[in-house]
Amino acid sequence: NAGVTQTPKFQVLKTGQSMTLQCAQDMNHNSMYWYRQDPGMGLRLIYYSASEGTTDKGEVPNGYNVSRLNKREFSLRLESAAPSQTSVYFCASSERGRYNNEQFFGPGTRLTVL
Amino acid sequence: GIQVEQSPPDLILQEGANSTLRCNFSDSVNNLQWFHQNPWGQLINLFYIPSGTKQNGRLSATTVATERYSLLYISSSQTTDSGVYFCAVSKTSYDKVIFGPGTSLSVIP
Numbered sequence: 001n002a003g004v005t006q007t008p009k010f011q012v013l014k015t016g017q018s019m020t021l022q023c024a025q026d027m028n029h030n031s032m033y034w035y036r037q038d039p040g041m042g043l044r045l046i047y048y049s050a051s052e053g054t055t056d057k058g059e060v061p062n063g064y065n066v067s068r069l070n071k072r073e074f075s076l077r078l079e080s081a082a083p084s085q086t087s088v089y090f091c092a093s094s095e096r097g098r099y100n101n102e103q104f105f106g107p108g109t110r111l112t113v114l
Numbered sequence: 115g116i117q118v119e120q121s122p123p124d125l126i127l128q129e130g131a132n133s134t135l136r137c138n139f140s141d142s143v144n145n146l147q148w149f150h151q152n153p154w155g156q157l158i159n160l161f162y163i164p165s166g167t168k169q170n171g172r173l174s175a176t177t178v179a180t181e182r183y184s185l186l187y188i189s190s191s192q193t194t195d196s197g198v199y200f201c202a203v204s205k206t207s208y209d210k211v212i213f214g215p216g217t218s219l220s221v222i223p
Contacts, residue, residue: 033211041215042118042200042202042213042214042215042216043200043202043213044213045210045211048210050208058210059210088155090157096207096208097207098207099144099207100145100162100207101145101204101207101208101211102145102147102159102162103147103202103211104159105149105156105157105159107155107156108155108156108157110155
């Protein structure tokens, strides 16, 4: 039982390049999330998927796109990377129900945009 | 939206000491989690505690939802407790989760 996995662990991009961050969970959770964490700050929600086939914007969606490929997988795409997107990206999942939204996090992807 | 404050922002402890970390939130919540981010950046679930008290080994947490705060207690601290402790809340399970700014804890031998 691996929980939430993310690839890659590290990535360096040049301004204007594109890339996709991959996330998968094996807990059969219905909801998945992408967050970013900047130095000295808490996590901010980029996009989330409440269930397979749906996606919604979070707090900081500009410059990103997402795809909920199936129940297990949720990817985050940077179409034209900018230095302001240098950050650590975390994927999370939860079995979101009426009274519970306990989230479980992956190990993170450290992205540097030059 | 909900505002989340955590105190203290930084804490340095001698190994073996006890500590209390506080999380205040500006609105009623029915979801509250405590996380530990270790020095390698991994986020570890400590407690899911929208109300009441829970204990897990040397750690315990109490949430008083009516007064809009939660406390995390660390007893007999160890160097492996070092890292940043985050509180995260949402008003309902269908609302977005808001993270506090964290408390940075350093436990020195």
